[in-house]
Amino acid sequence: MGLLDNAIATAAKLVPRPIVQRIAHRYVAGETLEEALSTVSRLNVIGCTATVDLVGESIKDTAGIPATVAEYKRLLLALDSRGLRAGASVKLTALGLGLDDPFCRANLEEILDHAAEHGRFVRVDMENHPYTQTTLDMVLNVRRSHPNVGVVIQAYLRRSLGDVDRLVAEKVSVRLCKGIYNEPRHLAYKDFDLVRANYLLLLEELLGGDGYVGIATHDEYLVWHALRLLRQMGRPRDSYEFQMLLGVDEELRTMLVESGHRLRVYVPYGKDWYAYSMRRLHENPKLAGYIAKGVFRPTARPMLKLAPPAGKASTAGDIRGGSAGAQSDAHNDGALDGPIHGPSLRKFPP
Numbered sequence: 001m002g003l004l005d006n007a008i009a010t011a012a013k014l015v016p017r018p019i020v021q022r023i024a025h026r027y028v029a030g031e032t033l034e035e036a037l038s039t040v041s042r043l044n045v046i047g048c049t050a051t052v053d054l055v056g057e058s059i060k061d062t063a064g065i066p067a068t069v070a071e072y073k074r075l076l077l078a079l080d081s082r083g084l085r086a087g088a089s090v091k092l093t094a095l096g097l098g099l100d101d102p103f104c105r106a107n108l109e110e111i112l113d114h115a116a117e118h119g120r121f122v123r124v125d126m127e128n129h130p131y132t133q134t135t136l137d138m139v140l141n142v143r144r145s146h147p148n149v150g151v152v153i154q155a156y157l158r159r160s161l162g163d164v165d166r167l168v169a170e171k172v173s174v175r176l177c178k179g180i181y182n183e184p185r186h187l188a189y190k191d192f193d194l195v196r197a198n199y200l201l202l203l204e205e206l207l208g209g210d211g212y213v214g215i216a217t218h219d220e221y222l223v224w225h226a227l228r229l230l231r232q233m234g235r236p237r238d239s240y241e242f243q244m245l246l247g248v249d250e251e252l253r254t255m256l257v258e259s260g261h262r263l264r265v266y267v268p269y270g271k272d273w274y275a276y277s278m279r280r281l282h283e284n285p286k287l288a289g290y291i292a293k294g295v296f297r298p299t300a301r302p303m304l305k306l307a308p309p310a311g312k313a314s315t316a317g318d319i320r321g322g323s324a325g326a327q328s329d330a331h332n333d334g335a336l337d338g339p340i341h342g343p344s345l346r347k348f349p350p
């Protein structure tokens with residue numbers, strides 16, 4: 001991590017709310033379910049699927065959790081009734097992990113039951129290291145009765161190879177990402193190249209198994225190697241997908257889609273967009289550097305409507321979504337999504 005990145009991360013705490021609001025326009029669909037659906041619809045039209053995340057403040061008690069569960073159920077119902085190609089991403093701490101684990105599990109199962117009724121897949125995001133083991137254990141447990149759930153593996157964690165062995169053996173659907181939290185060195189690789197090398201090692205292990213693989217990265221070096229591995233290992237196109245965050249490297253996203261690869265976009269929405277945006281700044285100093293570029297460079301995306309924080313006036317415009325494909329998104333983060341083929345303008349090597 002660079003000195004400049006560190007300085008930006010420190011300075012981020014001082015960033016005025018209207019500036020954070022401007023950052024959020026790029027990375028968050030909006031405050032409401034309707035805005036999230038509109039974004040998913042627009043993504044479907046351009047050949048992407050989505051996974052929708054309800055952003056939330058860190059939970060200090062369980063009082064607000066039933067409302068979170070209800071909102072996820074509303075989301076899953078709406079995705080189905082509008083025929084949108086998307087599932088959901090959830091964080092277990094938002095459902096009570098660490099406060100009341102049995103309650104958390106019951107909430108997760110309630111969401112998974114509802115998702116199954118509507119032919120949807122739910123990805124459980126991976127949080128920081130105190131939750132790694134309990135998250136994996138809980139997902140593997142509930143998966144016995146709910147096949148429409150998958151996990152996330154973080155390539156920076158030293159333990160991840162062992163976790164991947166376990167997940168491959170059970171054919172679990174895995175999203176592989178680098179990892180976003182600032183973990184201690186005895187738990188996580190700190191060297192950029194080592195994280196990349198471990199990502200590729202883990203990816204090769206995952207692709208050697210039979211589970212569905214979500215390749216979540218904007219790092220073109222990793223994308224190139226992923227394409228090389230996919231080709232060498234003869235992985236069918238419906239057995240994996242690339243995944244990217246909303247508002248990040250849309251050019252790379254387009255190249256992958258136009259080359260016929262499945263591409264899923266992570267779409268956060270919710271009233272706590274401010275906290276979500278600040279977490280992006282605080283949690284990963286490197287990301288803060290990218291976000292700073294986003295603040296000072298104009299973006300091609302239309303601005304999204306976000307209610308002004310703490311009563312301040314919004315400067316945002318609006319977003320228009322198109323009509324969507326009618327396939328659903330069930331047991332494998334895209335097993336029923338169908339192929340994503342756009343007109344092939346550019347081919348992405350290899």
Ligand SMILES: Cc1cc2nc3c(=O)[nH]c(=O)nc-3n(C[C@H](O)[C@H](O)[C@H](O)COP(=O)(O)OP(=O)(O)OC[C@H]3O[C@@H](n4cnc5c(N)ncnc54)[C@H](O)[C@@H]3O)c2cc1C
Pocket residue numbers: 124125126127152154177178179180181216217218219220243244245247248249265266284286287290291294
């Ligand atoms: C779909 C998805 C789901 C994720 N889920 C989780 C999770 O559950 N748990 C977890 O710990 N982490 C998660 N992450 C975050 C991930 O761990 C990384 O922190 C993040 O993706 C950046 O790593 P990278 O592989 O893109 O490589 P980097 O080296 O960080 O980025 C590669 C390039 O992408 C561009 N870029 C990356 N991020 C941004 C940005 N915000 N704005 C502008 N440009 C950017 C830059 O050009 C950069 O050079 C997820 C990421 C994605 C894409």
